[in-house]
Amino acid sequence: MKRIITIGREFGSGGREVGRRLAEKLNVAYYDREIVDELMKRTQLAESYVLQVEESRPLPLLPITTARTFGIPINYPLENRLSIYKQESEIIREMAEKSDCIIVGRCADYILQDLKPFRLFIYADMCSKIARCREKGADAAAVTDKELQQKIMSIDKKRARYYQFYTEQNWGDKANYDLCVNTTNTEIKKIAAAIEKFIV
């Protein structure tokens, strides 16, 4: 029975809700923001800084191996970012080794690949993601659909770049996941119940 589950998700697709519901059903730990909290405790770094680092890749165009192999001169922002990624990876590994769990985002599927996690990717079409953002977000009422779409695309672009930088794989490419679920026009509750059957 595979009980380490990683979730990649498009912004607004309901991936977090899938994760929470699945964690409840399977009675396993759920880690998302908890990873940032733990990192803040260990490093005294400000939350806003950690979140900003999570949303960007360290250096444009150079994959992590190249930056190291060619001995690029020390670059403190880069070093800080790599250090945050490294510490987050350690926290993720500790969490996964401690107990069965669900981990959202943060390249966990790649970091934990030797533990053979069940790798989920949650996505939806743009209309559905906009509608979900409006349902969930208090500030969404103040922006137009076009602005919301731009925000969604921008966040997903950052996620894709971050993932690609550290894993050298394409974010959202189905080959890297065991199951890809389109949440368009479907209740998340129903989806979580169905996903459970893939895992147990």
Next chain:
Amino acid sequence: MKRIITIGREFGSGGREVGRRLAEKLNVAYYDREIVDELMKRTQLAESYVLQVEESRPLPLLPITTARTFGIPINYPLENRLSIYKQESEIIREMAEKSDCIIVGRCADYILQDLKPFRLFIYADMCSKIARCREKGADAAAVTDKELQQKIMSIDKKRARYYQFYTEQNWGDKANYDLCVNTTNTEIKKIAAAIEKFIV
């Protein structure tokens, strides 16, 4: 309850077996080769010709709309192929309108889009597809893994081209499906049971 299910599948991924098992579980009709049989009955065309047409696109680089819009001079092989696609589409529509069913391949997800089918895509990694071909195929024993890999890639390339020609969408792009399932290292029986929960 959605009871029209379309299945796109990589060669060797077990997509047909998923379809058959799912049809049994849901007690609905299953159409795959049956579409070719029906077409042969209606047209008197040879099976080998129909199968060959299904495996290729009519004209390189020109999408179906362009070929028609610009009034390209009559091209009998092209006309025959378009006619076969049209008749297959009609058969698929008749089948879907007759009763709940599962339809494998043949752009059924696109042809039946107004009926809002549940669109599945089944895939697997290359090692797993080679292993499955060896399990299933009597002639597979005579070929090397490399030859088998080339055969798998060539069939999937044809499927992708055929699909893209008629639908102007990318075959296997998760955006066009409701659920994409990686069958690598997993029993098809278990997968079929889990997929059922997404549908009922």
